[in-house]
Amino acid sequence: MGRVGVLLLNLGGPERLEDVRPFLFNLFSDPEIIRLPIKGLQKPLAWLISTLRASKSRENYRQIGGGSPLLKITEAQATALQQRLAEMGREVSVYIGMRYWNPFTEEAIERIKRDHIKKLVILPLYPQFSISTSGSSFRVLEEMWQQDPYLRLTEYTLIPSWYDHPTYLSAMADLIARELEQCPNPDQVHIFFSAHGVPQSYVEEAGDPYQREIEECTRAIMRTLNRPNQYTLAYQSRVGPVEWLKPYTEDALKGLGEQGIKHLLVVPISFVSEHIETLQEIDIEYREVAEEAGIEHFQRVPALNTHPMFIESLSQLVVKSLEEKPTTFEQITHPKANMKMYPQERWEWGMTTAAEVWNGRLAMIGFLAIIIELITGQGPLHFVGLL
């Protein structure tokens, strides 16, 4: 075997407040995040949404110190993984490829080519697969492999998801157990898994396995934890006017408050590093919602970051994938062409049933909303939370 590399895939985050708008532009330019019927509309719409959303998003990043900690944490994870693999007798170079910010996936591939890597393990830092996250990065890589004759000579294997890996589950259970041990009545604490949401259409129409993997992962963590605590799973970070996976975190928190739950331990479940959704959305926004709902103790489990058991699980995944038959891009879930994500694209299907007619109307509302917001800087998209 020639030189071996591991490519860690991640989302990327703006490091400075000036990066927020261009970062959002990159994110909304991704057809796996917003799919439009007319390809030429993708960039103008991305420009529009990123420009309009930037100030709200910038304020959130300002609240967590002026930028995303994601790159620093991912770098520490890469270093720890490389060291652990060396201890296991595997001389492997670990690279980082971000989808929407530096260092971009394209730059990582250039470095991999320069280093003459002959076999590459592609490992997303998302435990569960979604077409909007790992799927989007795989699509970018697949296109690069198709277009670059040099890359076609590089053997690769994908690790699509690893939400059920026993060492990862033990690391999650360890983090939860440590927090519970600090509580006066550990068994009375309600464990609240908060997963990043995706639009319902991803699961129902495009066949995204994300929801199933999240649910299985939650159950497996609870089995590994082996404690009697009650638990809830809900979905956070909804963007835009369409339906996302339910229950929404905000509604679930209010419901638990009404049931008289007083002590909550929140477990972020779809991401392995601290980032804006843990540090700002959970720690600041959802804490407020919970307190208003009468929940007196609101605690959060830290993200895995460089937890040794977590790094161990990544190294085991890499070693196993090098020994197994490679998994290729063709074997990965691809979204269907007619997947619906935002109302404005629905006019394509607006002619048949009553429901489809309603979809068509929503499409027109979506476009009108954008035009109104472009002119006034305010409007219905702010109201529904898209901007």
Ligand SMILES: C=CC1=C(C)c2cc3[nH]c(cc4nc(cc5[nH]c(cc1n2)c(C)c5CCC(=O)O)C(CCC(=O)O)=C4C)c(C)c3C=C
């Ligand atoms: C598994 C994790 C994630 C899924 C699934 C996901 C889907 C998804 N996200 C958006 C829109 C936005 N995401 C943003 C930031 C962001 N998203 C994730 C993870 C998942 N996203 C992370 C880790 C981050 C933060 C990175 C950081 O800076 O720390 C943002 C920007 C922030 C904001 O303005 O709120 C947007 C917008 C959609 C639409 C989507 C599924 C379709």
Ligand SMILES: [Fe+2]
């Ligand atoms: Fe958010």
Ligand SMILES: [Fe+2]
């Ligand atoms: Fe996101």
